[in-house]
Amino acid sequence: MNKKITVIPGDGIGPEVIRSAIKVLDCIAAKFNHEFTYQYAKLGGVAIDEEGTPLPQRTIDLCKDSDGVLLGAVGGPKWDTLPGSLRPEKGLLGIRKALQLYANLRPVKAHKSLLDASxxxxxxxxxxxxxxxxxxxxxxxxxxxxxxxxxxxxxxxxxxxxxxxxxxxxxxxxxxxxxxxxxxxxxxxxxxxxxxxxxxxxxxxxxxxxxxxxxxxxxxxxxxxxxxxxxxxxxxxxxxxxxxxxxxxxxxxxxxTGSLGMLPSASIGGDGPGLYEPIHGSAPDIAGKNIANPLATILSVAMMLRFSFHWIEEADAIEEAVTNVLEAGYRTGDIAEKGETILNTDEMTEKVLENIHLAITN
CATH class of the missing domain: 3.40.718.10 (Isopropylmalate Dehydrogenase)
Structure with missing residues (x-):
């Protein structure tokens, strides 16, 4: 089955965690005989810098012409002095309004292996x-x-x-x-x-x-x-x-749960596509360092599969893989306790991919 996804990397660590999410989507596509078509769009600070507006019309058009929207992160101190109408957050509010996304779903689940992080x-x-x-x-x-x-x-x-x-x-x-x-x-x-x-x-x-x-x-x-x-x-x-x-x-x-880096969200409603994003910010202080936690964005992908595509088995596979990775003791810096081995963004993503492969094979 083919699904068209509008991908909005956004600002700060957004592009890094989005790359992780795309790898997971490609893995799901290969394992479950699906096909994803990606179309990329700008929103937030990067859109202001390159196009003079936090929400270009092209972004709205691409989002409306898709089955789901995946967003990385928006904003940062670079744009804090702009007028309210030009702030990156206006782009986020605007796309929610344009897509008639009236319900934001934020699941909060405490992973047993991360209780000490709270x-x-x-x-x-x-x-x-x-x-x-x-x-x-x-x-x-x-x-x-x-x-x-x-x-x-x-x-x-x-x-x-x-x-x-x-x-x-x-x-x-x-x-x-x-x-x-x-x-x-x-x-x-x-x-x-x-x-x-x-x-x-x-x-x-x-x-x-x-x-x-x-x-x-x-x-x-x-x-x-x-x-x-x-x-x-x-x-x-x-x-x-x-x-x-x-x-x-x-x-x-x-x-x-101990970290914003663990929590996904979904914005749904109306007849159009849902918008899926991690709830953490753009974290410009760690952008480009390959140390951001990709799990919230990966779990946002699971929410897209569950709520927009109604693919329960595929969503379960992702969520179970994340749980297994955490229970095995793998951590990014934001959720690591003293003495634990810290993985970077790419390494954590690879562990999730390995677990998806393993779970489906078994």
């Missing part, structure tokens, strides 16, 4: 397996007006938190559908004691829950949720929340 106690993180479902195209990041103002008594600023009921319904429904495939519990996170938008969010969550009698629904205020993620993360199964809350909570939850 800053939390082993007994707190052992067994953690949760999924954060973040609304991605509404809320404060997109609401209008969004501007600075000069008023009589000085400078002021406004950001608008705007949601339609239909936007809330579709993301909450997505969370319930995913919970049916997991442990049948949804935690809806809001700030209903203060925000009118959150009060509507909570009302909609209750309405949607009526169609899912097999799923447990609980409500949690965002400040309490932030505390509970550290205090007792094992209580969560699927967490669904609005854009800004999800942005913050998902980064907090990522540290349960």
């Amino acid at each position: 800053t939390l106690k082993k007994e707190v993180v052992e067994g953690v397996d949760l999924l954060i479902v973040r609304e991605l195209t509404g809320g404060l990041y997109f609401g209008q007006p969004q501007e600075r103002r000069h008023e009589a008594d000085g400078e002021a600023v406004v950001d608008t938190l705007y949601y339609k009921k239909s936007e809330i319904e579709r993301i909450v429904k997505q969370a319930f559908e995913l919970a049916r495939l997991r442990n049948k519990k949804v935690t809806s996170v809001d700030k209903a004691n203060v925000l009118e938008s959150s009060r509507l969010w909570r009302e909609v969550a209750v309405e949607v829950a009526g169609n899912y009698p097999d799923i447990e629904l609980e409500h949690m205020l965002v400040d309490n949720a932030a505390m509970q993620l550290i205090r007792n993360p094992k209580q969560f199964d699927v967490v669904v929340t609005e854009n800004m809350f999800g942005d913050i909570l998902s980064d907090e939850a990522s540290m349960l």
Whole structure:
């Protein structure tokens, strides 16, 4: 089966981890009799430098004309002084909007072999397996007006938190559908004691829950949720929340595993392709050194196979290979403990490829 993938290497370590991901895709193609066609596009800082915009129209066109989009990383301090409309992150927000990707999925699973890498106690993180479902195209990041103002008594600023009921319904429904495939519990996170938008969010969550009698629904205020993620993360199964809350909570939850370099993400929704990317940043301080952890990007490939292509066996093969590599004691620098052997990006990728070959052969 042939699939067309738009590849966006991006900035910093993006091109390095993307090369690892392509090797894994090629391995899967060879082993499972698939064929991948790659088309490359620019987004973020590199697009600003070469084309004067963080999101060229050609990138949008290529993404729409594909079965899936694989992104490396975006941004870096080089572009921090640019106006807001020209920041690399605007390109990321723009492509999500252009592809109507309203749901961001961030799985957080604590690998047994990496429990010591977390800053939390082993007994707190052992067994953690949760999924954060973040609304991605509404809320404060997109609401209008969004501007600075000069008023009589000085400078002021406004950001608008705007949601339609239909936007809330579709993301909450997505969370319930995913919970049916997991442990049948949804935690809806809001700030209903203060925000009118959150009060509507909570009302909609209750309405949607009526169609899912097999799923447990609980409500949690965002400040309490932030505390509970550290205090007792094992209580969560699927967490669904609005854009800004999800942005913050998902980064907090990522540290349960000990490294941002271990966590993939998927942005899905609408009728077009999904976008898959590691949640770590562009890490310009280590770019070009061949020491970046490629596992989050490799696991993002597994999510693409699972959610966009519905190839469960192929996705399982990648995820099992990553688990086996970690259990064998192989580490990149970001997840290594004192005395452990550290592999570079290419070496870690080769270990994953070896395990995919071995698992399929057996």
